[in-house]
Amino acid sequence: MLDRIKVEPARVGSSECEWLGMSGVERRLISLYRQLSEQEQKQLRRLFEVLATNPEESDGSELPGL
Secondary structure (H helix, E strand, O other): OOOHHHHOHHHOHHHHHHHHOOOHHHHHHHHHHHHOOHHHHHHHHHHHHHHHOOOOOOOOOOOOOO
């Protein structure tokens, strides 16, 4: 997930190479994501899950509340 600091605090320093390999837009998105409240992050993850669903593989019944 985007926020590795909370999930994997011991690995934050070891992923510095990954951070340098990202574009400015990717780094900015991650920074903005980390500023969101837990509730906002949860809502955003749900939205991403819906957007990432292939409509050809889904019958539409998996869209919670949209």
